[in-house]
Amino acid sequence: MPLTDMTRPSGACTEARLSFWDGAARTVYCTETEVPFPDGRLIVSRTDLAGIITHANDAFVEMSGYARDELIGAPHYILRHPEMPRVAFKGLWDTVAAGQKWHGWVKNLRKDGAYYWVYATAVPNVRNGSIVGFTSVRRKPSRTKIAELTPIYRQWLEAERAAS
Amino acid sequence: MTLNFLIAPDFAPERFAGWHMLNTALQRRSGIKLHLLTPASPAEQSRAIEAGQVDLIYANPFDAAGMVRDKGYIPFARPRMAFDEMVIACAASSPATRVEDLRPGARIALTDNRDVKLIGLRLLEPADLAESDIQWVAVDSYQAVARLALRAEVEAAFFLAQAYASLGRMTRSQLKVLVESRIRDISHVVLAHPRVADQLPQISAALLGIGGDAAGLEVLEALGLPAGFEPMTQEDAEFMIDLMDTLLD
Numbered sequence: 001m002p003l004t005d006m007t008r009p010s011g012a013c014t015e016a017r018l019s020f021w022d023g024a025a026r027t028v029y030c031t032e033t034e035v036p037f038p039d040g041r042l043i044v045s046r047t048d049l050a051g052i053i054t055h056a057n058d059a060f061v062e063m064s065g066y067a068r069d070e071l072i073g074a075p076h077y078i079l080r081h082p083e084m085p086r087v088a089f090k091g092l093w094d095t096v097a098a099g100q101k102w103h104g105w106v107k108n109l110r111k112d113g114a115y116y117w118v119y120a121t122a123v124p125n126v127r128n129g130s131i132v133g134f135t136s137v138r139r140k141p142s143r144t145k146i147a148e149l150t151p152i153y154r155q156w157l158e159a160e161r162a163a164s
Numbered sequence: 165m166t167l168n169f170l171i172a173p174d175f176a177p178e179r180f181a182g183w184h185m186l187n188t189a190l191q192r193r194s195g196i197k198l199h200l201l202t203p204a205s206p207a208e209q210s211r212a213i214e215a216g217q218v219d220l221i222y223a224n225p226f227d228a229a230g231m232v233r234d235k236g237y238i239p240f241a242r243p244r245m246a247f248d249e250m251v252i253a254c255a256a257s258s259p260a261t262r263v264e265d266l267r268p269g270a271r272i273a274l275t276d277n278r279d280v281k282l283i284g285l286r287l288l289e290p291a292d293l294a295e296s297d298i299q300w301v302a303v304d305s306y307q308a309v310a311r312l313a314l315r316a317e318v319e320a321a322f323f324l325a326q327a328y329a330s331l332g333r334m335t336r337s338q339l340k341v342l343v344e345s346r347i348r349d350i351s352h353v354v355l356a357h358p359r360v361a362d363q364l365p366q367i368s369a370a371l372l373g374i375g376g377d378a379a380g381l382e383v384l385e386a387l388g389l390p391a392g393f394e395p396m397t398q399e400d401a402e403f404m405i406d407l408m409d410t411l412l413d
Contacts, residue, residue, distance in 0.1 A: 038346075039262070040287065040343050040344050040345045042347050042349070044349060044407060057348075101410070101413075103413075119289065121410035122410075123406055123409050123410055125403075127399075127402065135403070135406040135407060135410065139289065140289065141289070141290065142291075142292050145292075
């Protein structure tokens with residue numbers, strides 16, 4: 001089911017129009033509120049081969065701000081934050097589709113416009129020799145890494161905007 | 165024919181009698197003779213597995229991954245609502261209040277439980293600490309881990325959460341939890357060697373029904389698994405193994 005536009009939060013926010021690999025597009029709203037990653041927990045999700053969410057654990061539901069019913073059946077890019085450059089995800093799908101593990105630091109967008117940083121790992125689900133889906137596990141990230149990557153992601157994003 | 169039933173060596177010493185009670189109950193309920201193996205260390209467990217002596221195993225998740233994927237063991241049960249979590253703690257007098265207060269070169273005490281170390285390493289990442297940044301102090305028991313921590317001979321200590329909870333009240337009062345995992349997706353599993361697949365229905369039924377009477381409930385209490393066991397499918401196990409895979413690095 002295609003994503004609908006986000007509901008504008010009541011407070012101050014910025015608006016952005018995101019387009020995705022499958023041709024879908026969505027208007028999102030972002031606030032400056034960061035929700036800290038909860039200590040000791042893991043965010044776990046699974047998708048099918050098309051990136052549609054098929055499993056969301058409790059931590060995923062809580063951190064995303066969406067109800068479980070809203071997540072199941074939605075594309076994983078429901079979490080895409082407009083400050084994440086496309087190149088940061090470059091190789092993710094190629095890597096896991098080739099049967100390899102992918103790691104990356106990701107800024108995710110919540111339903112309420114706030115954000116949370118994660119260190120994400122994605123692995124293919126190989127069953128009887130075939131890839132049948134993907135598992136993604138997000139854990140608490142290093143703030144040092146986030147501080148290093150934030151200006152880099154900003155540069156990449158500016159380069160992508162200049163090129164488009 | 166007698167089947168060997170191996171119990172992973174990470175259970176608390178006070179549960180030893182409980183595993184023997186379970187073994188007896190399973191034999192009575194299934195009509196299958198079982199010989200309990202309780203190796204004293206992971207190395208002793210590995211030798212038994214490699215020697216082909218293990219027909220049934222209550223395995224920790226790290227070992228289960230290899231046994232299911234590489235050796236073809238069949239997952240069929242897991243403890244209900246009993247997850248493998250870990251605790252990072254330090255002396256109560258330590259100035260540290262969270263994992264991010266630990267620094268490179270920190271000494272951390274632990275046992276040779278690989279699941280605990282694996283999860284603990286992931287919980288150290290927010291502090292920018294990798295395995296090579298730590299001075300590891302390996303000891304034989306969680307009691308020894310606790311002693312090192314409360315004497316402040318190490319900056320932190322890794323515990324299986326159940327083991328931490330089993331420490332005496334006085335010991336725990338002298339320790340401080342820096343972080344406790346709440347993953348709730350990783351647990352021990354019960355596996356069967358493919359050669360005993362024909363007997364698996366009787367064994368599985370006996371294990372899953374163990375809490376159905378007063379005697380069975382007594383066994384589960386003795387094991388510290390009051391909610392008993394629930395079925396585990398191959399896909400349930402594969403899901404957990406995929407999750408473990410993401411934690412390896």
